[in-house]
Amino acid sequence: MSAGNALTRSAPWRGTAWLMGKLGISGRTLVIAVPMLWLGVFFLAPFFVLGRISLAEALIARPPYTPLFERGPDGSLQIIASLENYRFLMTDALYRNAYLSSIRVALVSTIFALLIGYPIAYYIARAPEPKRSILLLMVILPFWTSFLLRVYAWMGFLRSNGVINNTLISLGIIDAPLRMMQTDFAVYIGIVYTYLPFMILPLYANLTKLDSALLEAASDLGASPFVTFFTVTLPLSLPGIVAGSMLVFIPAIGEYVIPALLGGPDTLMIGRVLWDEFFSSRDWPVASAVAIVMLVLVVAPIMWLQSIQNRREEG
Amino acid sequence: MRGWFLPLAVAFGFIFLYAPIVSLVVFSFNESRLVTVWGGFSTRWYGELLRDRQILGSAWISLQVAFASATLATVIGTLGAFVLTRFSSFTGRLLLTGMITAPLVMPEVITGLSLLLLFVSMELTLGWPAGRGLTTIIIAHTTFCAAFVAVIAQSRLRSMDESLEEAARDLGAGPVRVFFDVTLPVIAPALVAGWLLAFTLSLDDLVIASFVSGPGASTLPMVIFSKVRLGVSPDINALATIIIGFVLVAVLIAGWLMRRALRKGG
Amino acid sequence: MSQPAIAADTKPWRREGATPFISVRGVTKQFGDFTAVADVDLEIYKSELFCLLGESGCGKSTLLRMLAGFEQATSGTITIDGEDMARVPPDRRPTNMMFQSYALFPHMTVEKNVAYGLLREGLKKSVAYERAAEMLRMVKLEKLARRRPDQLSGGQRQRVALARALVKRPKLLLLDEPLGALDKKLREETQFELIKIQETLGVTFIVVTHDQDEAMTLATRIGVMKDGKIEQIGEPREIYETPNSRFVADFIGSVNLFEGKVDAVAPDMMRIETYELGPVLLPPQAGLTLGQQVWGAVRPERFAISRSKPENTPNTWQGVVEEMGYIGHMSQYRIRLSNGVLIRASQSNRLRDEDPISWDEKVWISVQPSAFRVLTR
Ligand SMILES: Nc1ncnc2c1ncn2[C@@H]1O[C@H](COP(=O)(O)OP(=O)(O)OP(=O)(O)O)[C@@H](O)[C@H]1O
Numbered sequence: 008m009s010a011g012n013a014l015t016r017s018a019p020w021r022g023t024a025w026l027m028g029k030l031g032i033s034g035r036t037l038v039i040a041v042p043m044l045w046l047g048v049f050f051l052a053p054f055f056v057l058g059r060i061s062l063a064e065a066l067i068a069r070p071p072y073t074p075l076f077e078r079g080p081d082g083s084l085q086i087i088a089s090l091e092n093y094r095f096l097m098t099d100a101l102y103r104n105a106y107l108s109s110i111r112v113a114l115v116s117t118i119f120a121l122l123i124g125y126p127i128a129y130y131i132a133r134a135p136e137p138k139r140s141i142l143l144l145m146v147i148l149p150f151w152t153s154f155l156l157r158v159y160a161w162m163g164f165l166r167s168n169g170v171i172n173n174t175l176i177s178l179g180i181i182d183a184p185l186r187m188m189q190t191d192f193a194v195y196i197g198i199v200y201t202y203l204p205f206m207i208l209p210l211y212a213n214l215t216k217l218d219s220a221l222l223e224a225a226s227d228l229g230a231s232p233f234v235t236f237f238t239v240t241l242p243l244s245l246p247g248i249v250a251g252s253m254l255v256f257i258p259a260i261g262e263y264v265i266p267a268l269l270g271g272p273d274t275l276m277i278g279r280v281l282w283d284e285f286f287s288s289r290d291w292p293v294a295s296a297v298a299i300v301m302l303v304l305v306v307a308p309i310m311w312l313q314s315i316q317n318r319r320e321e322g
Numbered sequence: 323m324r325g326w327f328l329p330l331a332v333a334f335g336f337i338f339l340y341a342p343i344v345s346l347v348v349f350s351f352n353e354s355r356l357v358t359v360w361g362g363f364s365t366r367w368y369g370e371l372l373r374d375r376q377i378l379g380s381a382w383i384s385l386q387v388a389f390a391s392a393t394l395a396t397v398i399g400t401l402g403a404f405v406l407t408r409f410s411s412f413t414g415r416l417l418l419t420g421m422i423t424a425p426l427v428m429p430e431v432i433t434g435l436s437l438l439l440l441f442v443s444m445e446l447t448l449g450w451p452a453g454r455g456l457t458t459i460i461i462a463h464t465t466f467c468a469a470f471v472a473v474i475a476q477s478r479l480r481s482m483d484e485s486l487e488e489a490a491r492d493l494g495a496g497p498v499r500v501f502f503d504v505t506l507p508v509i510a511p512a513l514v515a516g517w518l519l520a521f522t523l524s525l526d527d528l529v530i531a532s533f534v535s536g537p538g539a540s541t542l543p544m545v546i547f548s549k550v551r552l553g554v555s556p557d558i559n560a561l562a563t564i565i566i567g568f569v570l571v572a573v574l575i576a577g578w579l580m581r582r583a584l585r586k587g588g
Numbered sequence: 589m590s591q592p593a594i595a596a597d598t599k600p601w602r603r604e605g606a607t608p609f610i611s612v613r614g615v616t617k618q619f620g621d622f623t624a625v626a627d628v629d630l631e632i633y634k635s636e637l638f639c640l641l642g643e644s645g646c647g648k649s650t651l652l653r654m655l656a657g658f659e660q661a662t663s664g665t666i667t668i669d670g671e672d673m674a675r676v677p678p679d680r681r682p683t684n685m686m687f688q689s690y691a692l693f694p695h696m697t698v699e700k701n702v703a704y705g706l707l708r709e710g711l712k713k714s715v716a717y718e719r720a721a722e723m724l725r726m727v728k729l730e731k732l733a734r735r736r737p738d739q740l741s742g743g744q745r746q747r748v749a750l751a752r753a754l755v756k757r758p759k760l761l762l763l764d765e766p767l768g769a770l771d772k773k774l775r776e777e778t779q780f781e782l783i784k785i786q787e788t789l790g791v792t793f794i795v796v797t798h799d800q801d802e803a804m805t806l807a808t809r810i811g812v813m814k815d816g817k818i819e820q821i822g823e824p825r826e827i828y829e830t831p832n833s834r835f836v837a838d839f840i841g842s843v844n845l846f847e848g849k850v851d852a853v854a855p856d857m858m859r860i861e862t863y864e865l866g867p868v869l870l871p872p873q874a875g876l877t878l879g880q881q882v883w884g885a886v887r888p889e890r891f892a893i894s895r896s897k898p899e900n901t902p903n904t905w906q907g908v909v910e911e912m913g914y915i916g917h918m919s920q921y922r923i924r925l926s927n928g929v930l931i932r933a934s935q936s937n938r939l940r941d942e943d944p945i946s947w948d949e950k951v952w953i954s955v956q957p958s959a960f961r962v963l964t965r
């Protein structure tokens with residue numbers, strides 16, 4: 008029937024189809040090529056550049072690093088690559104401490120986010136309808152405002168003449184201001200505060216799926232609410248806990264802004280070290296080496312864990 | 323988890339979430355320069371903010387960047403999601419899957435640094451991009467935002483009834499037509515959500531923009547950061563209040579539109 | 589339905605050498621190692637209403653999707669009206685499909701849904717909408733043309749889907765469980781409507797269903813599928829009366845099966861020695877050898893139940909009514925024979941005030957020799 012010839016008959020498609028046919032490209036290939044090329048050039052290729060520059064030496068020039076190839080005295084092309092930067096990272100305790108302390112800060116913040124987020128998620132999941140939507144919106148709302156300004160808000164809160172200290176002093180609870188700004192404590196608060204919605208949302212999604220008949224069955228079988236929570240609710244919400252914790256842990260570990268604004272000079276985090284290496288020391292090769300080590304030690308394990316998790320969900 | 327513990331914990335959580343924001347807003351109307359000491363009501367910081375050319379200029383740059391990169395990211399993210407959900411096997415499928423999800427877990431400092439190094443070496447070898455500025459920020463934001471759009475689009479494409487597309491095919495539409503006539507309209511709400519998310523992420527980004535921007539192309543977060551780093555400053559409070567007010571109004575309008583759409587649909 | 593003068597005109601499959609409209613030859617579909625459709629041969633004639641019947645997962649939808657062009661056959665050929673379909677994409681096939689989920693475009697009105705296919709044909713907008721309106725009148729939905737699919741009831745959606753698939757006047761309409769989502773009453777009404785529409789338009793239908801009553805009501809012929817293969821093809825009556833296997837006999841209607849061996853063959857009679865009933869006499873059947881293992885199949889309604897011993901048949905047994913179910917137009921019985929075998933029998937309730945046979949009564953059951961169907965597999 009003539010029905011099917013619509014494609015060949017409508018003019019714009021006909022022109023495109025003809026051109027692509029001439030070039031030997033199928034529409035399918037074209038559609039695949041667009042995201043593939045973009046991400047290949049702007050996401051994948053940069054890592055090769057990163058790796059290559061991590062093997063160079065810093066120069067005071069433009070660009071501020073030695074070239075990878077150089078003509079030898081006999082005119083032959085020589086590759087100059089040195090592992091000097093990596094050796095430096097391993098010998099200088101600063102970097103090792105920064106990696107370890109990043110993991111610690113991210114871990115502690117994740118635990119606190121879970122402790123604060125779980126009751127909220129649980130409460131919202133159990134709330135009746137109009138209340139539930141409103142509370143959920145209230146959890147998401149801060150996320151839509153500026154991240155930087157939310158961190159900034161805590162600066163006004165935690166300073167020695169900030170809101171908390173002023174309140175406590177005027178209430179007569181303390182005499183001298185507590186030092187909260189520029190401490191690890193402030194960094195924990197900043198991270199928990201910023202990423203709390205990421206903890207609450209997956210938990211909430213998981214807890215609403217929890218069949219209330221299960222809880223009724225448990226109490227019917229004689230479990231107290233306390234026991235029910237620890238034997239039924241908590242184990243069943245484990246996937247939500249894992250998902251939420253990942254969403255907090257992952258951005259926290261490479262965080263720069265929060266330790267830079269709320270942390271003290273001794274708050275070591277690897278994102279901050281990389282930033283300083285690049286912007287303050289202007290040592291691009293060392294900054295690249297820090298990034299490569301971070302990729303291998305932090306990002307690769309996270310991606311591996313996630314692929315396991317995905318496979319488990321599908322299987 | 324019953325009795326007093328749960329409500330108390332929830333109340334504490336919401337106070338934790340909102341107290342800093344509320345104090346930010348309150349002190350934006352403070353007469354005193356000392357941000358946290360009340361010196362009487364005033365709107366002088368708003369006036370000062372509106373006269374600050376640097377902030378206004380950077381806000382304009384940020385909006386341009388966010389608009390362009392959200393739009394580009396929506397196109398690229400949607401194509402990627404479409405390819406991954408609808409084409410069962412092609413060479414490089416695994417690579418594309420990896421490249422689309424990896425930006426989600428990539429620390430911003432690494433994305434920023436590696437892209438900058440790419441731009442620098444591209445400029446050295448190809449002569450493009452000449453210097454860094456708006457274009458490079460847009461490229462960088464598009465790349466990491468595309469991943470977020472792709473995640474949203476992918477989950478919508480997976481849940482969409484594929485027989486809708488087959489029905490259109492069956493009724494005589496070619497593959498391209500099917501995409502524009504059926505797939506796109508059906509997943510449009512998800513794409514709007516993806517665009518909004520990308521827009522917000524781009525507006526919010528400090529780290530990546532700091533790496534890949536050049537002189538004369540400072541985004542709003544970069545300007546705020548440089549001011550805030552030196553300590554609290556009341557005109558930033560005013561700016562925060564304006565942004566919060568803007569978001570609130572947008573959310574209320576969106577909520578109202580959504581309820582109206584629901585009522586019309588039901 | 590008007591009665592045709594010559595049966596062969598409306599039943600071309602009975603005529604030797606008639607050309608089929610659709611022919612499926614040796615079609616196999618594999619998903620990885622799994623064979624969903626295995627070496628299917630099928631010939632369907634113009635204006636037929638062919639039903640594909642089978643259990644869930646037996647490959648009905650897959651076969652249909654290969655006809656529509658959504659799946660590529662692993663091997664074999666499909667021709668429609670003499671044209672090989674192998675390299676024809678779904679949008680250029682002379683077929684239309686009504687989907688199990690209806691697949692109505694949620695963002696288009698009823699009218700737009702129906703006109704969509706016509707517009708793709710390159711028809712002018714005014715013409716397309718005129719024809720869509722005509723089609724909507726036919727399925728009695730003209731009043732709802734401006735609604736969206738989510739503002740319709742299940743039955744209305746089903747009719748929109750039908751209208752959308754029919755409006756292009758396809759050579760072949762494929763319907764995947766078209767009535768599956770409707771409740772029983774609506775479903776029965778719609779069955780007759782479907783037949784009426786099909787006869788009016790003269791379009792060839794292939795309907796997939798797993799409801800045997802539906803298949804019996806709708807079909808000119810039925811193809812019974814099992815594990816990707818076609819077990820038997822025939823008119824509803826043929827399938828019911830002369831099933832070719834235990835599977836078909838059991839799948840269509842209910843049946844009593846008795847296993848046994850061919851015991852004696854005479855020109856006018858044959859005897860089968862069964863485990864359950866002992867010797868059974870029945871008319872001779874071609875192709876059976878002495879001692880061959882066979883199964884005798886008897887439909888429940890073919891058993892006669894009486895209080896006294898019947899004289900007109902050699903096949904009689906005695907038993908006790910163990911269970912009885914009154915369904916209205918008939919009653920179903922389970923009768924336990926003295927050797928412990930349970931027989932399913934049924935009787936129609938023609939009289940209102942007769943004294944029905946009931947629980948625990950001692951009864952005779954009998955069956956005419958011709959009511960036995962001998963199956964070899
Ligand atoms: N795309 C696919 N990939 C792998 N297996 C498939 C695919 N499509 C169908 N199958 C398998 O092929 C078999 C036949 O499926 P099909 O959908 O044809 O069944 P059906 O007879 O229509 O069943 P139902 O009555 O439940 O609709 C099933 O076992 C199914 O799991």
Ligand SMILES: [Mg+2]
Nearest residue numbers: 648649688764
């Ligand atoms: Mg099916």
